Amino acid sequence: MERKNTAIVLAAGQGKRMNSKVQKQFLELGGKPLLYYSLKCFQDSGMIRDIILVTGAESVPFCKEEIVEKYGLTKVTKVIPGGKERYDSVYEGLLSCENSDFVLIHDGARPFITEEIIRRGIQGVEKTGACVIGMPSKDTVKIADTQGYVAETPDRSTVWTIQTPQIFEYRLIREAHEKIRCRDMSAITDDAMVVEQETGVKVALVEGSYKNIKITTPEDLDIAEIFLKALEKMAGI
Numbered sequence: 547m548e549r550k551n552t553a554i555v556l557a558a559g560q561g562k563r564m565n566s567k568v569q570k571q572f573l574e575l576g577g578k579p580l581l582y583y584s585l586k587c588f589q590d591s592g593m594i595r596d597i598i599l600v601t602g603a604e605s606v607p608f609c610k611e612e613i614v615e616k617y618g619l620t621k622v623t624k625v626i627p628g629g630k631e632r633y634d635s636v637y638e639g640l641l642s643c644e645n646s647d648f649v650l651i652h653d654g655a656r657p658f659i660t661e662e663i664i665r666r667g668i669q670g671v672e673k674t675g676a677c678v679i680g681m682p683s684k685d686t687v688k689i690a691d692t693q694g695y696v697a698e699t700p701d702r703s704t705v706w707t708i709q710t711p712q713i714f715e716y717r718l719i720r721e722a723h724e725k726i727r728c729r730d731m732s733a734i735t736d737d738a739m740v741v742e743q744e745t746g747v748k749v750a751l752v753e754g755s756y757k758n759i760k761i762t763t764p765e766d767l768d769i770a771e772i773f774l775k776a777l778e779k780m781a782g783i
C-alpha cells in the first residue's frame with residue numbers, strides 16, 4: 547500500500563539571529579527566496595504527496611503569490627499561519643494534515659535537503675515510527691556548567707548533530723504534541739524531543755549530509771551561496 551507522506555515546511559520564524567530586515571526564509575539565495583529550495587525538493591520527490599507551508603500570518607499572501615504560484619509548486623495544498631515558537635508552528639502544521647501516514651517536518655531555513663535524504667528518512671521511519679536526520683559530530687562536544695566551565699565531555703562516537711527533516715507516523719507525533727502542550731515546553735528545540743519525552747518509542751538516527759545546514763546567522767548565507775554554486779556547477783547549470 548502506498549503511504550501518504552506530507553511535508554510540513556516551517557517558515558514562520560523571525561530570524562532574530564540573522565539580524566536582517568527581511569526574514570531569513572525570504573532572503574535571496576541564487577536569485578530565489580531561500581524557502582523555495584526545500585519546497586522545490588519536496589515538490590519534485592515522488593515520495594511526497596503534499597506540502598503544508600507554515601509561515602507568519604502576514605506572509606501568507608506573499609508565500610502564495612510570490613513562491614507557490616510563481617514557481618508552480620502544485621503540491622503545496624495549504625499555506626497556513628504558524629505560532630509564536632517553532633513547536634507551535636509544528637502543531638499548526640499537524641492540525642492541517644489529518645489524513646497523512648507519515649509527516650516530514652522540515653525547517654524552511656535548510657535549503658540543501660535532497661531526494662536521497664528524503665529517501666533515507668522514509669526508510670528510517672519504518673523502523674519505529676520516529677526518525678531524525680543528523681550527522682556524526684566532527685567536533686569534540688563539551689557539556690558546560692552554569693559557571694562557564696566544562697562539566698563533562700561525552701564520547702564523541704555517540705554524539706550526532708541533528709538536522710531536519712524529522713519524520714514520524716502521523717498519529718504518534720500528533721498525540722505526543724498534544725500531551726506535551728500542557729507542560730513547560732521552553733527547552734524543546736526539535737520534534738524528536740517531544741516523542742522522546744512523551745512516548746516510549748525509540749527514535750532512529752539516519753545520516754543526512756554535512757551540507758544540509760540551517761541558515762541561522764549571516765555567515766551561513768555566505769556558505770550557502772558557495773554550496774549552491776558548487777551544486778549548480780556539478781549539475782552543469
Ligand SMILES: Nc1ccn([C@@H]2O[C@H](COP(=O)(O)OP(=O)(O)OP(=O)(O)O)[C@@H](O)[C@H]2O)c(=O)n1
Nearest residue numbers: 556557558559560561562563630631635654655
Ligand atoms: N515560531 C516559529 C519559529 C521558527 N520557525 C521555523 O523553524 C525553522 C528553524 O528555526 P530557526 O532557525 O530558529 O528560525 P528562527 O526562529 O526564524 O530564528 P531565530 O531563532 O534566530 O529567531 C525556521 O525555518 C523557522 O522559520 C517557525 O516556523 N515558527
Ligand SMILES: C[C@](O)(CO)[C@H](O)COP(=O)(O)O
Nearest residue numbers: 632653708709710735736760
Ligand atoms: C530542529 C533543528 O533544526 C534541529 O537542529 C533545530 O533544533 C531548530 O532549532 P532552532 O533554535 O529553532 O534553530
